[in-house]
Amino acid sequence: MTTRTLHLNAFLMGVGHHEAAWRHPRTEPARLTDVRHYQQLARVAERGRLDSLFLADGLALQGDVRHNALGGLEPLTLLSALATVTDHIGLIATVSTTYNEPFHVARKFASLDHISGGRAGWNIVTSAAEAEARNFGIERPAHADRYARATEFLEVVTKLWDSWEDDAVVGDRRAGLYADAGRIHPLDHDGTHFRVRGPLNTSRTPQGHPLLVQAGSSQDGKEFAARFAEAVFTAQQTLAEGQEFYADLKGRMARYGRNPGELLVLPGISPIIGSTEREALRLEKELEDLIIPAYGLAQLSHMTGIELSHDDLDRPLPEVSVETEGAQSRRKLVIDLARRENLTVRRLLGRLAGGRGHRVVAGTPEQIADEIQVWFENGAADGFNIMPPTLPGGLEDFVDHVVPELQIRGLFRREYEGRTLRENYGLARPASRYAAPARDEELDAVVAS
Amino acid sequence: MTTRTLHLNAFLMGVGHHEAAWRHPRTEPARLTDVRHYQQLARVAERGRLDSLFLADGLALQGDVRHNALGGLEPLTLLSALATVTDHIGLIATVSTTYNEPFHVARKFASLDHISGGRAGWNIVTSAAEAEARNFGIERPAHADRYARATEFLEVVTKLWDSWEDDAVVGDRRAGLYADAGRIHPLDHDGTHFRVRGPLNTSRTPQGHPLLVQAGSSQDGKEFAARFAEAVFTAQQTLAEGQEFYADLKGRMARYGRNPGELLVLPGISPIIGSTEREALRLEKELEDLIIPAYGLAQLSHMTGIELSHDDLDRPLPEVSVETEGAQSRRKLVIDLARRENLTVRRLLGRLAGGRGHRVVAGTPEQIADEIQVWFENGAADGFNIMPPTLPGGLEDFVDHVVPELQIRGLFRREYEGRTLRENYGLARPASRYAAPARDEELDAVVAS
Ligand SMILES: Cc1cc2nc3c(=O)[nH]c(=O)nc-3n(C[C@H](O)[C@H](O)[C@H](O)COP(=O)(O)O)c2cc1C
Ligand SMILES: Cc1cc2nc3c(=O)[nH]c(=O)nc-3n(C[C@H](O)[C@H](O)[C@H](O)COP(=O)(O)O)c2cc1C
Numbered sequence: 001m002t003t004r005t006l007h008l009n010a011f012l013m014g015v016g017h018h019e020a021a022w023r024h025p026r027t028e029p030a031r032l033t034d035v036r037h038y039q040q041l042a043r044v045a046e047r048g049r050l051d052s053l054f055l056a057d058g059l060a061l062q063g064d065v066r067h068n069a070l071g072g073l074e075p076l077t078l079l080s081a082l083a084t085v086t087d088h089i090g091l092i093a094t095v096s097t098t099y100n101e102p103f104h105v106a107r108k109f110a111s112l113d114h115i116s117g118g119r120a121g122w123n124i125v126t127s128a129a130e131a132e133a134r135n136f137g138i139e140r141p142a143h144a145d146r147y148a149r150a151t152e153f154l155e156v157v158t159k160l161w162d163s164w165e166d167d168a169v170v171g172d173r174r175a176g177l178y179a180d181a182g183r184i185h186p187l188d189h190d191g192t193h194f195r196v197r198g199p200l201n202t203s204r205t206p207q208g209h210p211l212l213v214q215a216g217s218s219q220d221g222k223e224f225a226a227r228f229a230e231a232v233f234t235a236q237q238t239l240a241e242g243q244e245f246y247a248d249l250k251g252r253m254a255r256y257g258r259n260p261g262e263l264l265v266l267p268g269i270s271p272i273i274g275s276t277e278r279e280a281l282r283l284e285k286e287l288e289d290l291i292i293p294a295y296g297l298a299q300l301s302h303m304t305g306i307e308l309s310h311d312d313l314d315r316p317l318p319e320v321s322v323e324t325e326g327a328q329s330r331r332k333l334v335i336d337l338a339r340r341e342n343l344t345v346r347r348l349l350g351r352l353a354g355g356r357g358h359r360v361v362a363g364t365p366e367q368i369a370d371e372i373q374v375w376f377e378n379g380a381a382d383g384f385n386i387m388p389p390t391l392p393g394g395l396e397d398f399v400d401h402v403v404p405e406l407q408i409r410g411l412f413r414r415e416y417e418g419r420t421l422r423e424n425y426g427l428a429r430p431a432s433r434y435a436a437p438a439r440d441e442e443l444d445a446v447v448a449s
Numbered sequence: 450m451t452t453r454t455l456h457l458n459a460f461l462m463g464v465g466h467h468e469a470a471w472r473h474p475r476t477e478p479a480r481l482t483d484v485r486h487y488q489q490l491a492r493v494a495e496r497g498r499l500d501s502l503f504l505a506d507g508l509a510l511q512g513d514v515r516h517n518a519l520g521g522l523e524p525l526t527l528l529s530a531l532a533t534v535t536d537h538i539g540l541i542a543t544v545s546t547t548y549n550e551p552f553h554v555a556r557k558f559a560s561l562d563h564i565s566g567g568r569a570g571w572n573i574v575t576s577a578a579e580a581e582a583r584n585f586g587i588e589r590p591a592h593a594d595r596y597a598r599a600t601e602f603l604e605v606v607t608k609l610w611d612s613w614e615d616d617a618v619v620g621d622r623r624a625g626l627y628a629d630a631g632r633i634h635p636l637d638h639d640g641t642h643f644r645v646r647g648p649l650n651t652s653r654t655p656q657g658h659p660l661l662v663q664a665g666s667s668q669d670g671k672e673f674a675a676r677f678a679e680a681v682f683t684a685q686q687t688l689a690e691g692q693e694f695y696a697d698l699k700g701r702m703a704r705y706g707r708n709p710g711e712l713l714v715l716p717g718i719s720p721i722i723g724s725t726e727r728e729a730l731r732l733e734k735e736l737e738d739l740i741i742p743a744y745g746l747a748q749l750s751h752m753t754g755i756e757l758s759h760d761d762l763d764r765p766l767p768e769v770s771v772e773t774e775g776a777q778s779r780r781k782l783v784i785d786l787a788r789r790e791n792l793t794v795r796r797l798l799g800r801l802a803g804g805r806g807h808r809v810v811a812g813t814p815e816q817i818a819d820e821i822q823v824w825f826e827n828g829a830a831d832g833f834n835i836m837p838p839t840l841p842g843g844l845e846d847f848v849d850h851v852v853p854e855l856q857i858r859g860l861f862r863r864e865y866e867g868r869t870l871r872e873n874y875g876l877a878r879p880a881s882r883y884a885a886p887a888r889d890e891e892l893d894a895v896v897a898s
Pocket of ligand 1: 058094124125127214216218220222234268326330
């Protein structure tokens with residue numbers, strides 16, 4: 001019997017991951033900017049004992065706003081508001097390293113970690129879109145440069161999180177000593193991209209380091225993940241691809257002195273759930289009938305960098321090379337999928353609408369649980385990134401019907417193990433790099449005496 | 450009879466504004482990073498029907514952490530968590546224009562405005578301290594350059610807030626039309642400091658523009674306030690100074706086509722409240738006895754730019770010029786105070802400990818209300834920035850004893866007038882600059898037909 005536990009993340013996305021979700025009677029698109037909508041989702045996910053919830057983000061209005069519900073809330077601002085109505089679930093926000101400063105990012109996640117009692121996580125992205133660069137007055141940096149900056153960014157942020165040792169705050173009112181200044185450290189970081197004096201102006205947080213999450217699957221992306229990430233979201237279509245990715249990523253970790261167990265691989269899955277398979281397929285068809293081809297075409301052009309029009313709908317995807325300065329892994333996945341299954345552009349649109357390249361599984365709760373179990377037990381996943389087609393309905397279905405099935409099979413928790421996101425994910429709390437090793441000797445002396 | 454209403458802001462600062470607050474038995478310094486502490490403060494302020502609450506901020510650990518409770522939370526992250534436990538009170542966060550990008554700032558305040566149902570406000574600062582520059586790898590820009598950047602920053606942010614017209618979101622599920630793309634506008638801003646394409650990726654917010662607040666009192670600061678600010682926090686020690694500042698600031702507004710009523714001047718006041726005057730003075734003395742001279746000296750050196758040591762304690766403040774690249778108005782206020790009242794450095798420290806240069810008034814609720822009324826009715830204030838010496842105790846005293854007195858005098862509201870911060874402050878909701886005037890003609894045509 002396995003003692004591994006499955007880990008589940010609720011990927012929240014407006015009124016659902018299906019691109020036509022906002023047109024489906026199960027959703028209310030006006031709730032896109034309503035905090036109560038997200039609070040309800042957070043409570044549902046916590047009722048299902050999910051490890052965490054996650055908000056994606058981009059720094060530009062992308063996609064055709066005529067045909068999709070865009071223009072929602074900024075993740076970090078939103079997560080604080082979710083922290084106050086939940087007790088256990090982890091709160092993961094996407095923030096870019098390309099258009100931010102490490103001091104701000106370190107501080108905001110430190111604040112969220114305090115506010116949530118140790119439940120903050122950071123999905124680190126490098127911002128692949130040119131539209132994002134144009135909101136910051138610069139040309140989009142090359143792919144390799146973005147990852148080089150991200151690497152130094154992480155060094156600085158983790159130093160800032162370490163700059164207050166755990167026991168820096170003394171709080172001795174009588175002596176008038178608030179903090180032990182010797183346990184608060186400047187970084188004096190002086191690198192290629194950043195010069196940061198430090199220390200942070202927020203004290204050490206419950207988790208020490210908010211959890212580091214990553215979602216880029218290019219070579220640079222995987223190398224970055226192997227070095228820093230503690231959880232990885234990824235889009236994998238087949239079990240074989242999932243296994244290859246899993247082994248590849250974990251295999252890279254030794255180079256950075258890390259064990260495979262220190263990183264969880266969470267492939268995305270969009271579960272379309274029915275009480276019978278027929279019902280699930282009917283829901284899938286309902287959503288597909290609401291797709292607006294012009295919207296899907298524009299999205300596909302954006303993902304692949306190929307200009308596409310209505311005339312292309314019933315032809316195969318044109319041949320192109322896979323190298324680009326944008327999002328390499330997403331582009332490759334889409335092109336591979338079209339080639340492998342010999343899809344016309346129209347059929348490719350249908351396949352992508354559900355999860356933008358993530359795996360869509362329509363079926364009964366048992367069938368969904370089967371899929372999850374097979375991947376989990378065959379070296380393709382440590383858990384899943386759950387992407388409900390509609391929200392809140394699709395998340396409620398998952399929590400009410402798939403979670404109990406996973407619990408019956410002994411794959412998933414019935415109660416939270418602890419209070420922090422690290423405890424949910426079974427990951428250690430890092431020590432501050434500045435903590436004086438001298439104190440261990442002192443301790444030994446005390447123990448020996 | 451006057452129909453003007455007093456406006457009151459609760460300035461929240463850790464466990465109190467008095468620099469020795471953390472040592473006083475009425476506070477719990479461990480609550481500095483506890484969100485429940487701030488939630489309690491927000492609820493108390495809302496119970497008192499205060500217009501807003503406000504969080505200051507700096508981008509470096511400043512002051513001597515050995516002797517003061519530093520290392521708290523980042524304001525924007527915290528305010529979202531306060532939005533969810535309150536219904537009416539405005540939520541004002543400090544964010545710097547010197548070390549941020551307009552796109553991020555516009556978006557975060559837009560999110561907070563959505564999350565709070567129209568209660569967000571931005572205290573715009575230019576970051577006077579050199580320590581802040583060192584966390585962002587640059588030399589601190591000159592005073593005038595900081596304000597020049599701030600001016601363009603505001604142009605960009607307000608354009609971003611306007612980029613979605615009020616009725617841009619259509620939400621027509623049947624037609625598959627989510628938004629009217631013709632009512633979402635790129636800015637194509639191309640200026641000296643910023644190039645920003647836009648539009649924002651968050652839809653138009655309840656207030657249209659989150660409220661603009663400002664707190665710099667140098668010449669550049671006042672000019673900036675006259676142009677953009679809708680509320681101004683300021684430190685004024687005497688009624689005459691208060692009147693002069695008030696007239697000066699309001700007098701500058703016509704130049705920007707604004708009326709004096711479109712900006713509220715809110716001087717700071719730290720009320721030390723007792724049921725008798727003797728009790729108030731005893732509390733003041735208790736706090737003074739907890740001051741650590743070394744801490745005050747370092748703070749004073751920091752504020753004035755003059756190096757000071759214990760040897761200086763019983764001498765007058767050395768002569769210096771007032772021009773500096775740091776915070777000009779605070780420096781001037783402190784130097785003027787020392788000269789006007791002929792204070793030794795030690796006595797100056799006592800005067801500053803209560804409110805870092807803001808007016809401290811110790812007395813009964815009636816005496817505090819008298820002070821407030823005199824300034825309010827004699828052209829020195831539209832309201833006050835309340836800076837309780839200890840928190841939560843000092844805020845509870847104000848709400849339970851001073852607020853009722855102000856209500857009895859007909860100076861302050863008994864119930865909130867509306868739901869947004871603009872409604873609390875009696876300020877109009879701005880229209881989007883991009884809203885097509887053509888539609889007025891259409892309307893005229895409809896009316897005429
Ligand atoms: C599940 C998942 C979620 C993602 N979320 C975001 C996101 O919120 N913002 C973003 O800019 N990129 C997001 N990405 C994209 C990647 O993080 C990455 O930036 C992009 O793929 C480019 O990197 P690469 O070339 O290494 O793949 C996501 C990817 C996956 C698989
Ligand atoms: C009540 C009040 C609150 C302030 N809060 C902040 C703050 O939170 N952060 C900050 O950097 N400066 C703050 N300041 C300083 C001013 O905003 C301003 O940046 C500084 O005085 C320098 O500008 P000046 O030279 O125009 O005075 C505050 C000032 C006052 C009066």
